[in-house]
Amino acid sequence: MASVKIAPFEATPIEAIPSTVNLCQTTFRSQKTKPISYRLVQLRKLYWGIVDYSDALVEACKLDLGKPVFETFLSEIDWCKNDIMFVTKNLEKWMKDESAPDIPLTNSLLNPRIRKEPLGTVLVIGAYNFPVQLSLGPLIGAISAGCTGVLKPSEVSPNAAMVLKKIVEEYLDPSAYAVVNGAIPETTALLNEKWDKIFYTGNSQVGTIIAKKAAETLTPVCLELGGRNPAIVTKNADPRLAARRLVWGKLHNAGQVCISQNYIMVEKEILPAFIEQLKIALKEFYPGGQKASPDYARIVNNRHFHRIKKMVDDSRGKILIGGEMDESDNFIEITVVQVDDINDSMIVDESFGPLMPLLAVDNVDEAIRIANTVHSTPLGLYPFGTTTETNKSAFLTPIIK
Numbered sequence: 001m002a003s004v005k006i007a008p009f010e011a012t013p014i015e016a017i018p019s020t021v022n023l024c025q026t027t028f029r030s031q032k033t034k035p036i037s038y039r040l041v042q043l044r045k046l047y048w049g050i051v052d053y054s055d056a057l058v059e060a061c062k063l064d065l066g067k068p069v070f071e072t073f074l075s076e077i078d079w080c081k082n083d084i085m086f087v088t089k090n091l092e093k094w095m096k097d098e099s100a101p102d103i104p105l106t107n108s109l110l111n112p113r114i115r116k117e118p119l120g121t122v123l124v125i126g127a128y129n130f131p132v133q134l135s136l137g138p139l140i141g142a143i144s145a146g147c148t149g150v151l152k153p154s155e156v157s158p159n160a161a162m163v164l165k166k167i168v169e170e171y172l173d174p175s176a177y178a179v180v181n182g183a184i185p186e187t188t189a190l191l192n193e194k195w196d197k198i199f200y201t202g203n204s205q206v207g208t209i210i211a212k213k214a215a216e217t218l219t220p221v222c223l224e225l226g227g228r229n230p231a232i233v234t235k236n237a238d239p240r241l242a243a244r245r246l247v248w249g250k251l252h253n254a255g256q257v258c259i260s261q262n263y264i265m266v267e268k269e270i271l272p273a274f275i276e277q278l279k280i281a282l283k284e285f286y287p288g289g290q291k292a293s294p295d296y297a298r299i300v301n302n303r304h305f306h307r308i309k310k311m312v313d314d315s316r317g318k319i320l321i322g323g324e325m326d327e328s329d330n331f332i333e334i335t336v337v338q339v340d341d342i343n344d345s346m347i348v349d350e351s352f353g354p355l356m357p358l359l360a361v362d363n364v365d366e367a368i369r370i371a372n373t374v375h376s377t378p379l380g381l382y383p384f385g386t387t388t389e390t391n392k393s394a395f396l397t398p399i400i401k
């Protein structure tokens with residue numbers, strides 16, 4: 001593995017952005033990136049770039065998020081390597097023309113085909129919580145599709161952003177792929193360019209800015225936003241299983257995961273047993289406590305530390321487990337709070353941190369009603385109960401209407 005010292009974060013000069021984008025567009029129009037052989041070479045080079053810079057990525061994620069080594073391999077490095085393996089195995093099949101199904105007789109006489117054409121030059125804007133995966137994942141898609149592109153990693157994870165720049169610049173075709181580092185001014189400059197697709201991951205306020213800007217030029221967007229995801233634990237659930245899985249889901253990356261549950265609704269009969277199992281699971285997962293463990297991440301920065309702390313401070317609920325915080329280290333212990341109001345600060349916002357509000361409910365129908373009120377299109381839903389209850393929860397919106 002290459003040993004690197006991670007360079008201090010440096011924003012790309014704004015005046016360099018138009019020519020960088022222009023080069024990617026010119027290369028796309030030359031059709032250089034279209035053949036499968038070109039795409040596979042780029043993907044394989046990226047794979048080895050990730051391998052060669054694994055130590056640097058581990059170090060960067062540690063510096064940016066206190067990310068445990070195991071988690072960096074699981075959800076950043078190996079995740080991306082696995083993506084590349086999957087894509088390279090399937091690309092030839094995916095690139096083939098397909099016959100168009102279910103065509104009316106009149107059109108079928110034209111023998112229509114579905115042809116997979118590369119879109120053009122894409123902009124990928126990454127988020128801080130999985131700084132490698134959320135940046136390289138969409139870039140892998142762009143390369144596979146025969147597109148050229150510019151990656152703008154999140155400046156909130158500055159060390160990972162600098163390592164990504166090094167990997168892309170050293171391993172990929174510089175006439176087709178580039179990294180622009182920076183914050184709002186640089187991203188705004190990028191958005192002033194014409195793209196063929198914009199892939200953004202992050203919060204919905206900024207998602208709205210991106211969508212409005214893209215609408216001016218009718219540019220297609222893919223917006224990977226957040227969600228207030230419910231978990232439901234019914235009286236028929238196995239409280240031990242539910243507790244272990246929900247604790248694991250919330251402790252990964254210290255809860256800075258878009259699909260982790262934001263709040264847990266528990267049927268009243270099973271609430272005491274569930275709380276007991278949460279305590280047992282936490283003791284088993286972190287026998288020496290989370291603070292001393294090398295396997296527990298930190299909140300990305302002081303601003304997010306205070307955002308999460310405020311959610312706890314403003315809550316009218318009762319802390320049942322945890323609650324320790326240390327600003328000097330951006331450490332927040334998993335904090336289980338029993339709340340009794342869906343307008344509580346712990347429920348109305350996405351915590352994107354290690355908070356576990358529990359809300360007692362009378363039955364599954366009440367839980368589904370609340371879930372629809374809080375956020376009817378969450379990113380994930382975690383039901384624990386019988387198969388019938390799970391199926392009922394899985395169709396949140398239709399059941400309630």
Ligand code: NAD
Pocket residue numbers: 125126127128129130134152153154155156182183184187188201202203204206209223224225226227257258259350352379
């Ligand atoms: P962030 O602060 O890293 O911002 C995301 C990107 O937006 C960054 O690259 C940043 O430079 C850019 N940005 C910020 N302000 C901007 C502006 N005014 N104009 C243009 N660009 C701007 O991350 P975040 O937004 O705090 O991310 C957390 C959110 O992302 C959470 O809601 C989380 O659920 C969501 N998320 C979703 C997914 C998913 O796959 N759906 C994955 C991860 C995170």
